[in-house]
Amino acid sequence: MPRYFQRTLLFLSTLSLLLGLAPIVAADPEIDRLLRSPIGRDWVTNGGNLTNQRYSTLTQINTTNVKQLKGAWMTRLKGSGLGGKYSFEASPLVKDGIMYVITGNDDVFALDAKTGAFIWEYWSGINQTISTACCGWVNRGLAMGEGLLFFGQLDANVVALDMKTGKVVWRTAIEKWQSGYGITGAPLYYDGLVYSGITGGEFGVRGRLTALDAKTGEIKWRWYTLPGPGDIGSETWPAGTDHAMRGGATIWNTPALDPELGLVYFAVGNCGPDYDGSMREGDNLFCTSIVALKAKTGEYVWHFQQVHHDIWDYDAASPVVLFDTMINGEPRKGIAEAGRTGWVYILDRTNGKPLIGIEERPVRQEPRQKTAQTQPYPVGDAVVPQCSEGLPGYENFGCIFEPFWETPTLIQPSGVGGTNWSPMPYSPDTGYFYVPGTVRTSAFTRYGDKYVVGKRYVGGTQAAPIGMPMSGTFTAIDSRTNKIAWQYKTPYRIGGGGGSTVTAGGLVFRGEPDGNFLALDAKTGEELWRFQTGFGADAPPVVYEVDGEQFVAVATGGNQLQGSAYGDAVWVFSLKGQLGPLWPPPQPQTVAGPIGPIAAGADSIKIGDQNVEYSYLPARTRIKAGTTVTFTNVGDIPHDATSLKQGEWTTGSLTKGESKSVTFSTPGIQYYICTPHPWMYGQIIVE
Numbered sequence: 001m002p003r004y005f006q007r008t009l010l011f012l013s014t015l016s017l018l019l020g021l022a023p024i025v026a027a028d029p030e031i032d033r034l035l036r037s038p039i040g041r042d043w044v045t046n047g048g049n050l051t052n053q054r055y056s057t058l059t060q061i062n063t064t065n066v067k068q069l070k071g072a073w074m075t076r077l078k079g080s081g082l083g084g085k086y087s088f089e090a091s092p093l094v095k096d097g098i099m100y101v102i103t104g105n106d107d108v109f110a111l112d113a114k115t116g117a118f119i120w121e122y123w124s125g126i127n128q129t130i131s132t133a134c135c136g137w138v139n140r141g142l143a144m145g146e147g148l149l150f151f152g153q154l155d156a157n158v159v160a161l162d163m164k165t166g167k168v169v170w171r172t173a174i175e176k177w178q179s180g181y182g183i184t185g186a187p188l189y190y191d192g193l194v195y196s197g198i199t200g201g202e203f204g205v206r207g208r209l210t211a212l213d214a215k216t217g218e219i220k221w222r223w224y225t226l227p228g229p230g231d232i233g234s235e236t237w238p239a240g241t242d243h244a245m246r247g248g249a250t251i252w253n254t255p256a257l258d259p260e261l262g263l264v265y266f267a268v269g270n271c272g273p274d275y276d277g278s279m280r281e282g283d284n285l286f287c288t289s290i291v292a293l294k295a296k297t298g299e300y301v302w303h304f305q306q307v308h309h310d311i312w313d314y315d316a317a318s319p320v321v322l323f324d325t326m327i328n329g330e331p332r333k334g335i336a337e338a339g340r341t342g343w344v345y346i347l348d349r350t351n352g353k354p355l356i357g358i359e360e361r362p363v364r365q366e367p368r369q370k371t372a373q374t375q376p377y378p379v380g381d382a383v384v385p386q387c388s389e390g391l392p393g394y395e396n397f398g399c400i401f402e403p404f405w406e407t408p409t410l411i412q413p414s415g416v417g418g419t420n421w422s423p424m425p426y427s428p429d430t431g432y433f434y435v436p437g438t439v440r441t442s443a444f445t446r447y448g449d450k451y452v453v454g455k456r457y458v459g460g461t462q463a464a465p466i467g468m469p470m471s472g473t474f475t476a477i478d479s480r481t482n483k484i485a486w487q488y489k490t491p492y493r494i495g496g497g498g499g500s501t502v503t504a505g506g507l508v509f510r511g512e513p514d515g516n517f518l519a520l521d522a523k524t525g526e527e528l529w530r531f532q533t534g535f536g537a538d539a540p541p542v543v544y545e546v547d548g549e550q551f552v553a554v555a556t557g558g559n560q561l562q563g564s565a566y567g568d569a570v571w572v573f574s575l576k577g578q579l580g581p582l583w584p585p586p587q588p589q590t591v592a593g594p595i596g597p598i599a600a601g602a603d604s605i606k607i608g609d610q611n612v613e614y615s616y617l618p619a620r621t622r623i624k625a626g627t628t629v630t631f632t633n634v635g636d637i638p639h640d641a642t643s644l645k646q647g648e649w650t651t652g653s654l655t656k657g658e659s660k661s662v663t664f665s666t667p668g669i670q671y672y673i674c675t676p677h678p679w680m681y682g683q684i685i686v687e
């Protein structure tokens with residue numbers, strides 16, 4: 001929307017206020033009240049309430065009795081979102097004893113929250129040929145209000161269902177998936193509006209926050225995260241070019257809202273093209289930023305940029321968290337966000353200024369990448385290591401903000417390290433943030449990319465080198481100092497999904513990609529309870545109460561980026577539960593590279609076979625020199641096979657059903673990856 005139009009809307013809404021035309025009564029006073037209150041019996045929005053704190057005041061399950069926790073029920077969602085292309089990262093919502101949950105296929109189910117019995121089901125029928133999902137088919141959750149459930153779909157539609165029946169009430173197309181857009185984040189409902197982000201940062205899109213009328217689905221306003229000519233921030237893009245119009249800056253996750261200040265807050269993702277900054281000189285606002293807008297009108301209020309001129313895919317992808325605290329004896333209104341950089345950014349939410357301190361420090365330069373002179377370094381501790389070690393075969397390696405060009409350069413954290421989509425809860429009892437992190441190094445390389453509507457536009461790559469260990473951390477960060485209160489190393493990556501929830505019972509609940517669901521002591525991090533769910537437990541849990549009984553729920557359906565086992569189950573636990581654990585699923589990979597047996601003489605490799613979308617089968621083969629190997633994509637989305645030795649060979653992008661043959665004449669070991677999905681690995685041993 002052009003600025004003048006936004007201004008006109010603002011003028012009209014002010015006028016209607018003056019004339020007494022604005023509605024005085026909220027459209028859904030009960031939901032608004034729950035959204036403004038500490039989380040109790042019901043869990044009515046993705047982050048629990050408007051703060052995204054994920055802090056439940058329920059205490060029936062606590063540190064003294066959590067050891068007795070067992071499964072109250074487990075319901076499998078009829079195969080929805082079950083398979084290799086999906087992740088299951090949604091938090092179920094609960095209201096008046098009914099649970100609502102959405103899967104990676106955008107299907108929604110209403111279940112009896114006490115028994116797990118089906119009440120209704122909505123099957124999205126979404127087009128299975130959508131090819132513009134960057135990071136797996138996933139939906140991070142729902143919002144509710146005015147008797148409706150709201151969610152975004154992978155085809156960039158926002159949909160409202162009748163909460164009683166699951167029937168579609170309205171559907172609004174924000175954009176077309178064919179142009180690279182999609183929606184994976186849970187929207188936020190408050191006071192008659194539905195706020196939704198949009199994804200597509202790997203496809204040259206123009207990010208935005210859209211506010212829709214909850215009753216009708218009409219778009220009330222949109223605020224572009226990439227400035228048009230003359231807009232605030234346009235001076236941070238090269239003058240006279242239109243690079244900002246395809247600069248990504250999408251919104252992955254649920255906004256937060258402060259009703260007293262009247263502001264809506266959200267985190268903005270990476271710049272596009274991700275790894276090529278050569279043509280977009282400047283800081284590139286509002287990529288990788290926290291932004292505050294007036295909640296009613298979408299008018300800009302403040303921003304804070306976490307990474308200037310991002311070339312590392314350092315999205316701000318985790319939801320922002322609002323909290324109130326005392327600093328130097330003064331009450332302060334805070335906002336925090338955990339970044340892929342490994343830092344938590346802690347700001348004053350009234351003005352966007354650092355609450356504890358963030359220093360601009362000079363960083364190493366690469367003129368061809370037009371790197372920013374300085375980068376923000378938060379005072380305090382990072383939750384993951386921020387330097388890469390060297391490895392044989394790599395000339396270049398460095399720490400965070402190390403620049404790179406066309407020679408692969410090892411940098412830690414990688415663009416899928418630190419905290420990615422996983423939410424970070426906050427407990428007012430401990431004053432801690434609970435931060436999930438992924439420890440992973442990538443080899444970053446820039447190459448050129450031409451912009452074509454709806455095609456990948458990333459300008460480079462980052463793959464974890466073969467043999468590189470991958471793990472995680474789970475850290476309590478003290479909100480008053482931004483320092484580590486306690487930290488545990490985790491065997492698996494946990495920053496790319498999952499997340500946790502904290503309670504007034506002194507517990508932190510969180511899942512692991514190996515299927516275990518854990519309860520920790522919120523003060524010390526000590527593990528108090530562990531339960532094997534049988535599926536990758538990579539979704540943020542929720543806490544609720546029905547008929548005086550407290551329950552803890554988690555969706556268990558795996559996660560592509562963390563390599564966990566897929567599933568379609570919701571597990572619910574209580575002190576009266578009777579269900580025991582299931583057998584563990586296959587363990588996630590902890591070292592980068594191809595896995596599985598070596599097939600002797602196999603010259604036909606299928607991509608995405610057996611419902612394992614992001615895979616080569618066989619992943620390892622031994623052939624004689626001179627053998628021609630045929631790669632066939634039998635998966636649902638485009639893939640390729642590309643030599644890790646740059647420029648040596650590639651199949652090019654293969655859509656479903658396409659094949660390409662490559663002849664290997666020289667003996668040696670060949671490793672390859674899929675360029676858009678660099679966590680797919682293959683190996684060909686040529687003898």
Ligand SMILES: [Cu+2]
Pocket residue numbers: 614638639640674675676677680
């Ligand atoms: Cu792929």
